[in-house]
Amino acid sequence: MLYIRELMSSSKPAKAKTQANLSQYSQTKRQQIVDGAIRVFLKYGYADTSMNRVAEESGVIKQTIYSHFSDKEGLFRAIIETLTLEHFRNEFGDNLSFEESPDVVLRRIGTVFMQRKDDPSYIALMRTVIGESARFPELARLYVNTVIGPAKQALSAYFAAQKQLQISEPEATARIYCGSIVSYIMTQEVLHGNEIIPFDSERFLNTLIAMVLGQKK
Amino acid sequence: MLYIRELMSSSKPAKAKTQANLSQYSQTKRQQIVDGAIRVFLKYGYADTSMNRVAEESGVIKQTIYSHFSDKEGLFRAIIETLTLEHFRNEFGDNLSFEESPDVVLRRIGTVFMQRKDDPSYIALMRTVIGESARFPELARLYVNTVIGPAKQALSAYFAAQKQLQISEPEATARIYCGSIVSYIMTQEVLHGNEIIPFDSERFLNTLIAMVLGQKK
DNA sequence: GTCTATAACCAGATAGAC
DNA sequence: GTCTATCTGGTTATAGAC
Numbered sequence: 005m006l007y008i009r010e011l012m013s014s015s016k017p018a019k020a021k022t023q024a025n026l027s028q029y030s031q032t033k034r035q036q037i038v039d040g041a042i043r044v045f046l047k048y049g050y051a052d053t054s055m056n057r058v059a060e061e062s063g064v065i066k067q068t069i070y071s072h073f074s075d076k077e078g079l080f081r082a083i084i085e086t087l088t089l090e091h092f093r094n095e096f097g098d099n100l101s102f103e104e105s106p107d108v109v110l111r112r113i114g115t116v117f118m119q120r121k122d123d124p125s126y127i128a129l130m131r132t133v134i135g136e137s138a139r140f141p142e143l144a145r146l147y148v149n150t151v152i153g154p155a156k157q158a159l160s161a162y163f164a165a166q167k168q169l170q171i172s173e174p175e176a177t178a179r180i181y182c183g184s185i186v187s188y189i190m191t192q193e194v195l196h197g198n199e200i201i202p203f204d205s206e207r208f209l210n211t212l213i214a215m216v217l218g219q220k221k
Numbered sequence: 222m223l224y225i226r227e228l229m230s231s232s233k234p235a236k237a238k239t240q241a242n243l244s245q246y247s248q249t250k251r252q253q254i255v256d257g258a259i260r261v262f263l264k265y266g267y268a269d270t271s272m273n274r275v276a277e278e279s280g281v282i283k284q285t286i287y288s289h290f291s292d293k294e295g296l297f298r299a300i301i302e303t304l305t306l307e308h309f310r311n312e313f314g315d316n317l318s319f320e321e322s323p324d325v326v327l328r329r330i331g332t333v334f335m336q337r338k339d340d341p342s343y344i345a346l347m348r349t350v351i352g353e354s355a356r357f358p359e360l361a362r363l364y365v366n367t368v369i370g371p372a373k374q375a376l377s378a379y380f381a382a383q384k385q386l387q388i389s390e391p392e393a394t395a396r397i398y399c400g401s402i403v404s405y406i407m408t409q410e411v412l413h414g415n416e417i418i419p420f421d422s423e424r425f426l427n428t429l430i431a432m433v434l435g436q437k438k
Numbered sequence: 439g440t441c442t443a444t445a446a447c448c449a450g451a452t453a454g455a456c
Numbered sequence: 457g458t459c460t461a462t463c464t465g466g467t468t469a470t471a472g473a474c
Contacts, residue, residue, distance in 0.1 A: 128355065135352020137412055138345065144412040152408055153418050175420065176428035183404025184397045190407075191369055191400070195354055195361040201370050203392065211393035215432055250441080271465055282442050284468085293466065439474105446469075455460080 034072045037062045046128035050136045088151045114209050121189040251289050254279045263345035267353045305368045331426045338406040
């Protein structure tokens with residue numbers, strides 16, 4: 005449980021600094037920059053996006069960007085967190101409980117995960133990170149460190165803690181669970197497979213959950 | 222079984238035409254073009270690769286390319302087939318038998334699949350197809366039609382035929398099986414996760430097979 | 439008849455000129 | 457801002473060499 009909790013609170017580090025009266029305004033500016041950066045980065049790619057362009061698109065001057073973010077990579081990190089972790093935080097809030105049955109817990113996690121397929125920005129993020137992973141390996145590592153690693157770690161810990169499931173390989177199981185969903189989104193949405201080989205996402209999720217729980221559904 | 226068989230023989234259509242004495246030479250030229258095209262396309266991407274560049278890299282004249290391939294997209298199709306289907310054909314030859322136990326069959330298929338992770342060209346292909354899937358949706362659809370669709374179809378048919386496995390959702394199961402492996406390769410190799418969150422590929426495969434067979438290993 | 443060499447056609451993008 | 461001029465890149469055509 006610790007893992008999910010700390011995963012959930014790892015973002016939005018700027019707010020801690022800017023306390024009191026100006027925090028709200030500052031948060032808005034930050035949001036404004038991130039929103040503009042998302043549009044620019046995910047349209048033109050990491051290399052072809054200049055900080056000037058981001059400033060223009062966000063309606064701020066460059067110096068404002070650098071007062072909120074350390075550098076170009078730091079800004080991109082904020083984009084990653086906004087489009088991935090923040091979505092989970094918004095969906096679960098602070099009441100993600102592991103007390104319910106594994107069936108329910110896994111379905112909820114899987115469903116929130118699966119919802120990302122309908123967010124064009126998330127699809128574009130996958131395209132960008134993967135597409136630029138040769139020219140910008142640091143960006144890919146950032147994604148692994150920020151998103152994939154923590155998610156795998158949290159789910160893995162959950163599987164290990166649920167003794168009644170008798171899962172001898174929690175980490176591999178966690179990878180299979182997340183990886184299957186990512187691949188589904190990759191095939192259907194990123195690669196436009198939904199037009200060619202459609203398959204209902206809920207049906208997919210049901211089969212996956214049953215398989216993980218060893219029910220041979 | 223039909224599906225795998227026709228999947229295996231779908232490529233290399235050019236050889237049938239050029240029979241007799243000059244076939245070998247012609248085949249070499251074709252191979253020569255594909256080899257050069259792989260280097261160029263996977264380095265610079267689809268858009269930034271001109272047919273002039275391919276001709277230069279391959280050491281042939283443009284017209285020669287067009288005598289072997291219909292157009293730029295047809296050439297890229299040959300690249301896809303070379304780096305995916307052809308590998309399977311080379312590994313299995315004509316003796317892919319489904320008579321053995323599902324455990325053995327699944328492990329062999331999974332292992333051959335997993336071997337792709339060590340081919341830099343395959344990794345680059347994934348980057349290119351996904352990275353360009355917004356600007357060139359036709360390329361992505363080509364990949365789905367040529368690789369993902371047939372693979373899923375073949376494995377799905379196998380699961381459906383193996384009654385003793387009692388798999389009520391063969392297509393979803395096939396997607397999970399292939400998708401998990403693809404995601405593993407994506408995380409570890411494409412996104413450089415092997416340096417950050419290493420995990421043994423055989424251990425991963427063992428867990429996946431056990432899960433599909435409902436053994437709760 | 440396959441490969442080479444060169445040129446030409448055509449669509450889309452870019453860049454100045456007015 | 458339109459209108460050229462030019463360039464680029466995919467594609468096709470023509471001629472000659474083995």
